[in-house]
Amino acid sequence: DAMVIQNPRYQVTQFGKPVTLSCSQTLNHNVMYWYQQKSSQAPKLLFHYYDKDFNNEADTPDNFQSRRPNTSFCFLDIRSPGLGDAAMYLCATGTGTENSPLHFGNGTRLTVT
Amino acid sequence: GQNIDQPTEMTATEGAIVQINCTYQTSGFNGLFWYQQHAGEAPTFLSYNVLDGLEEKGRFSSFLSRSKGYSYLLLKELQMKDSASYLCAVMDSNYQLIWGAGTKLIIKP
Numbered sequence: 550d551a552m553v554i555q556n557p558r559y560q561v562t563q564f565g566k567p568v569t570l571s572c573s574q575t576l577n578h579n580v581m582y583w584y585q586q587k588s589s590q591a592p593k594l595l596f597h598y599y600d601k602d603f604n605n606e607a608d609t610p611d612n613f614q615s616r617r618p619n620t621s622f623c624f625l626d627i628r629s630p631g632l633g634d635a636a637m638y639l640c641a642t643g644t645g646t647e648n649s650p651l652h653f654g655n656g657t658r659l660t661v662t
Numbered sequence: 663g664q665n666i667d668q669p670t671e672m673t674a675t676e677g678a679i680v681q682i683n684c685t686y687q688t689s690g691f692n693g694l695f696w697y698q699q700h701a702g703e704a705p706t707f708l709s710y711n712v713l714d715g716l717e718e719k720g721r722f723s724s725f726l727s728r729s730k731g732y733s734y735l736l737l738k739e740l741q742m743k744d745s746a747s748y749l750c751a752v753m754d755s756n757y758q759l760i761w762g763a764g765t766k767l768i769i770k771p
Binding site: 589594637639650651 | 766
């Protein structure tokens with residue numbers, strides 16, 4: 550089945566220790582998104598790629614970086630995690646056109662100790 | 663600014679019907695999505711409306727009125743597994759999704 554896969558499902562990191570979350574897709578979608586979601590809040594878009602074009606949201610901290618080496622893979626790098634960065638991180642893919650829903654991975658729950 | 667409003671929490675009884683409302687103000691409109699999200703899991707797609715009217719999909723239906731900036735999700739014959747958050751999201755003129763904070767639906771036996 551075509552899908553979006555995120556690894557790991559749960560990640561624990563120490564305050565200030567860099568961490569990388571990964572996402573892969575078999576849907577061949579042009580667009581890949583990274584969202585941060587905290588409890589009982591809407592998903593917050595951090596950035597997205599349309600093919601190789603990177604689009605950063607204005608309020609995404611510099612602490613968050615992303616890489617998309619090819620169509621299938623996308624990575625979220627948190628350079629110096631703080632306690633406030635503990636959240637669920639959701640990767641999603643889409644075609645970037647109307648009537649096209651986003652397809653989400655299962656998410657990575659990040660804990661910062 | 664862009665804004666999506668939906669109730670924070672609703673409670674309903676197993677077997678009953680519940681309607682979850684969503685109002686929106688966005689820069690342009692390219693459709694409205696409803697997603698279901700169980701606790702600790704990713705959102706899953708439920709429905710899409712871009713034209714006014716009702717879209718029915720089994721026990722779930724979604725309604726849209728573009729002139730009123732209003733949508734609702736109707737869940738019939740509620741089951742315990744329907745306990746989840748329901749997120750309303752609007753695609754704006756830049757094809758970006760604007761998300762509501764979600765409505766937590768609690769189903770009681």
